[in-house]
Amino acid sequence: MLSLRRLLPTHDRQDRTFEGRTRDWRLAATFWMLMTAALLSSTELRAEDDEEKSTLSPAQQELSRKFAGIASWEGRFTYESYGVESGGDWNKYTYTQEGATSGTFRLEADREGSFPERGVIVWKGDGKAAGSLRYRDSTWNPRGFGSEEGMDVSGTWPMRGIELTLWIDKSHAFLHSGIIEEKDYVQTRITGRAVGEVNLSSSKYETRYTTIDRATTFHPITWGTLSDEPGIWGPFRGGPGVVVYNYEQKGGYAWGRAASRSKTQVIMYPVYDDLEVEIEASGYDTWRPEGSIAQTDKSGNGLAFRARLVRKSGSGKSIPDVKKFRFELVGTSREPGVCLNWPVGARDSEYDLKLTAAPGFRTAQPFTGVGAKISDQGQKGELKNPPRDDKGSPYADIAVESYDFGGRSELLVVCELEDGRELIGKLKGAADPAVRLPKRAAGDWVAQSWRDAHGVKALSAGDDEEKVAGQPLNGDGFTLYEEYRGWAIGGKHYEGDPKRKDFFVRNYIGRPAEAGIALFSSVTQIRVQHRQTDQEFNLSRVMNLNHRDAPHRVDQHCVVMFNAEGTGSSGGRTHAIKGVGAGQRWRPKDVQNITVEMPGVTDGIFSAGRSVGRYNLSDADARQAYARGIAHELLHAVGVEHHGEGEDVNEFYFQAASDPNNPTHHVRFCTRSPFISDFDLRLPSSGKPYSLDRGRTITLLWEDTGRDIAEEMAPAFERALAAERAHRAAHPPSADAGERASRFSHYGKSAEYWRESAVYDDVARGMTEAGFEAFREKGKFPGFSRSVTIGKLGQADSGHESCLMRYYFANAYPVAGKTDTYYVVRGGQNHVGNLLCQSPVGTGANDAGHQPQPRFGDASGGNGNCLSQVCPNDAIPPH
Ligand SMILES: [Zn+2]
Ligand SMILES: [Zn+2]
Incomplete structure (x- = not known):
């Protein structure tokens, strides 16, 4: 060499x-x-x-x-x-x-x-x-x-x-x-x-x-x-x-x-002045190579050529005898497989284009190639003593078959005359006489016709700079050439879009996830391919594994998405591979997988019960909770972070004004459960008895009316209390709570105190006769405690109200300037949306002008402007 x-x-x-x-x-x-x-x-x-x-x-x-x-x-x-x-x-x-x-x-x-x-x-x-x-x-x-x-x-x-x-x-x-x-x-x-x-x-x-x-x-x-x-x-x-x-x-x-x-x-x-060798190929200008996905060792398509020795000026002189026509494919590519992922992980070094004298496809022009000898794995051929056409010109037919969607080569035709002269074949009537396969500029890997069809004349074959307004990080990790060569998806050949970002999701969830994938695609303008089969990618998750010499920028990964296993609420989660920090913005390569709780899980995070009853969404928004969840996790996989971090789930407990353990004598919520067990009451070896104090007072106010929620609940509690007292009078409980007076005498409380304490506890927790009835019907005790998720300024619920990356699970927020006092959001008053924000500024309920005060305020810590974070490109380091 x-x-x-x-x-x-x-x-x-x-x-x-x-x-x-x-x-x-x-x-x-x-x-x-x-x-x-x-x-x-x-x-x-x-x-x-x-x-x-x-x-x-x-x-x-x-x-x-x-x-x-x-x-x-x-x-x-x-x-x-x-x-x-x-x-x-x-x-x-x-x-x-x-x-x-x-x-x-x-x-x-x-x-x-x-x-x-x-x-x-x-x-x-x-x-x-x-x-x-x-x-x-x-x-x-x-x-x-x-x-x-x-x-x-x-x-x-x-x-x-x-x-x-x-x-x-x-x-x-x-x-x-x-x-x-x-x-x-x-x-x-x-x-x-x-x-x-x-x-x-x-x-x-x-x-x-x-x-x-x-x-x-x-x-x-x-x-x-x-x-x-x-x-x-x-x-x-x-x-x-x-x-x-x-x-x-x-x-x-x-x-x-x-x-x-x-x-x-x-x-x-x-250069010989009088003679030349013309090459003609019907369909050459628009031909692009193809492979066969069904049978990778078979050609996908081909192109037939005829070379003829002619006189430059059609004078009457006879055309000399030709000893032979020689054919050669020069610089033929040997990209593994037939396209980027098929067969997955291909390692072959077979030529992508081969000469044949007996093409396995219908040629667009008359073909009489029989007699040409092919050698060197289809890279060379020759035809001795060629026939003459009706004009007396010696000619030879040869075909090229393609085994790859991204192959390239150049066909060289040499005509050896009996007198020893050698002439090179030139494409008839072409400005550039070289017969490049497919037709393309010298040095290029991409067919000119494909460039023309996609309006990407000027891009280099290694280009990876698809641009989306609002997303400063360009490209999708696939080069222009790779998008042209394409993938096998569901057994068919698909190309990338040279003007859009392409992204692969292996969707093991199936149809239910498709609305969420579509939502992700519409907000990011990323083109998502999610129908590849298990055979069309491997554990590496790399979607452009098959490459050798052609322009390849980075191993670009697909993201795998499953139903979360088991029961109960596990929400949606994007899991990073080992060694990737939770703090950095992820790329597809960093994502081990995404797991999403199934939409049908009773009381699950996407259930109507929780979306409406707890997160205060409208019915319409609740119906889209699952699609939003899918889109949200996919956004994590392309580098988008939350608006902030933090949200605290709290259980606050109702306490009536007359509860014997309520030192304030005002109806209230407090921080400790009313439930006191016999185990709690034993005098431990430390000698320090269990505290009967039910914790700090928590004030919950309706956001819209400013009214105290405990006060609003008081009449209902009193009714439940009266009913339970009546029931116990008629059916005295087998275990008398009053016995605690002697068993736990170190508290110095009367039998009456313990009986009262027990009935307030039971009513507050719904462990009443009416409560058991309700449990049999609904599977839930009708207690008076409230589960409250508190979000603060700049935390996960902050920023643009309608952004998919905003958490919407907080239903309360601290009242400015007061301790242990929270505004609680009323049902239907939590608005979500299906967009990606372009600024950290809080909108809607998070707007600075929101009454009685902004709920969660602006996104914090450099977050917000989620659209600008979108980057599915594995070549771009997280930053
Ligand atoms: Zn998230
Ligand atoms: Zn956002």
């Missing part, structure tokens, strides 16, 4: 030292500059060789004569480079870059510089190159400090002084790409942003946002210099013909990272 030779004198490197930082783009830029330097030194090399005398053998004289007869060469080249890397412990970095250059050139015989008798033959010429570079570089720490920058640039450049020299006697060739002059460099800018912390004093810090915008210049990499390598002479050994150089580098100096790759291809061929 050839490698790119670089003549880099060390002093040259030092001359071009850039300022301290060794960011990759700088390495890249340095390398590109150095390439120019390398080319300058080539002239010296040749001058030195010219001094030597040589004697040619008869065979060499013959070869020299043949080459001396070549007046011109045409050529084309492609250089492409791709790199991606991410990592870091505290400071997380991601780096991606993609560059491509392609061009054409023409060389003319340099009669002055050539000495055929000595076997030295020189051609010189010019060309033009078009190139682009895109890179993104970011480093962020978990606190949100760091920077990101990038550059997108493209341009066209003249190439001057391209040269091919052959030394027949030494079996040596030299080919260099000429020079792109500094005056032709493109002026461009590197842009981005940085977030830093500025220390104002020993205890005062300020976050500072900076815009990055600085000038730089750009010119593309061309192939550089080819010389000296063992393979350099090979294509010339047999005489003038089609010359193909392919070389690949991994982890090259150009980008300084192990993950980077570059590929270069140079194709050259002698």
Whole structure:
């Protein structure tokens, strides 16, 4: 294999030292500059060789004569480079870059510089190159400090002084790409942003946002210099013909990272004035490769070609005899599987496109391929003694079959004439005669027709920057190429949307969860795929596992969602994988799974009973509680946090004014249960008796009327008390509470006290005759205690009232300026909604103007503005 030779004198490197930082783009830029330097030194090399005398053998004289007869060469080249890397412990970095250059050139015989008798033959010429570079570089720490920058640039450049020299006697060739002059460099800018912390004093810090915008210049990499390598002479050994150089580098100096790759291809061929080889393929412009999901070893589709030798000017002269047509697929991709996830975890290195003489699909044009011999795993073929068509042109049919939705290759057709000349096939009538499969720009991985259909002409194949208004973190972790290559979902091929963020959810809950998934999708504008089968992903949860050389940015994960197991209220939960902090914003990769309580659970968090009876939702809002719950958990999986943390569930106990244990003699709620057991009353070894005090007074006021709830409940309690007294008078209880007077004499209370205490306790807890009746009917004792969930300013219930990330479980909040006093929200008065907030400011009941006071106020701790937190992209570190 050839490698790119670089003549880099060390002093040259030092001359071009850039300022301290060794960011990759700088390495890249340095390398590109150095390439120019390398080319300058080539002239010296040749001058030195010219001094030597040589004697040619008869065979060499013959070869020299043949080459001396070549007046011109045409050529084309492609250089492409791709790199991606991410990592870091505290400071997380991601780096991606993609560059491509392609061009054409023409060389003319340099009669002055050539000495055929000595076997030295020189051609010189010019060309033009078009190139682009895109890179993104970011480093962020978990606190949100760091920077990101990038550059997108493209341009066209003249190439001057391209040269091919052959030394027949030494079996040596030299080919260099000429020079792109500094005056032709493109002026461009590197842009981005940085977030830093500025220390104002020993205890005062300020976050500072900076815009990055600085000038730089750009010119593309061309192939550089080819010389000296063992393979350099090979294509010339047999005489003038089609010359193909392919070389690949991994982890090259150009980008300084192990993950980077570059590929270069140079194709050259002698120009003959009278003849040419036309290639025609019906449907070529819109063809894109496909694989077969049902049978992965079968082709998905294909395209047929016909190559014909014709005269450039249709003069009456006969067309010479063809010895054979040769076919070659050059640079065929070997991406594993047929698409990103099928078969899941594929490791094969099969070619994605193969030649065939007997296509298994209906060709769009007449096809007579029989007789062509295919070899090298479908990468080469030849047809000897080809037939002639009705116009007398020798022709050959060949087909290409595709085994992958994202394959690519280039079809090379060489026509060998009986007289020894070789001609290269060109796509008939095309501005760019190279037969790239599918039709695409040099260096690209994505079919031009797909780009056109999706309006993404200008995006690079590695692009991952889908934008949604209000969401500053772009992209979905899938490159443009990956969205084009697509997935197997439910046994069918699906593509991503290059303009929307794609996200995968494995929904084990099934249909009941679909409304919530749809809600998540509508508020985030994320396109959710949730119908993949278990065979279409594996334990890794990575949805783009099948990749080798094609643009891949990050292993992008799906999120798995189950019904919560067991009974009882477990709500919804997003579980992070081991080692991921609860404090950081999550990405799909961080989420082990989501579990959500089933909507049918009696008295569950999504039940109508609790939604209406306890959380005070309207009936309409209660019906959507489950969908909201699903959407809420999915939002956690894409980095959205609560508006604040905290909510306290409290049980407060009713105590009548006349209760013997009520020292205030006012009806009230208190903090301890009225229930006192015999166990409690025993004198412990410590000698300190159980306290009969029922705790602090808690004042609960209706939010809307300001009335005391205990006072409102007093008449009902008195009625229940009277009824129970009557019942006990008629049916004296078998156990007399009055016995406690002697058993627990250390309290010094009378039998009457204990009887009274017991009846107040039982009525408060609903453990009465009427209470048992109610329990038999409803399964619940009709006690007088109140379960109150208290939320405070800036806690989980704060912020925009209608945001899906706001908790809505608090039904009370502290009255400003008072201790142990709370406003309680009335049924139907808790409003929720189905949106994602864009500000921490409290709305509705949380609004500063809400009467009698704002319930939970603004979101706190940097939370709120939930829309801006949405990021399903595993490549973007949480910050
Ligand atoms: Zn949550
Ligand atoms: Zn919000």
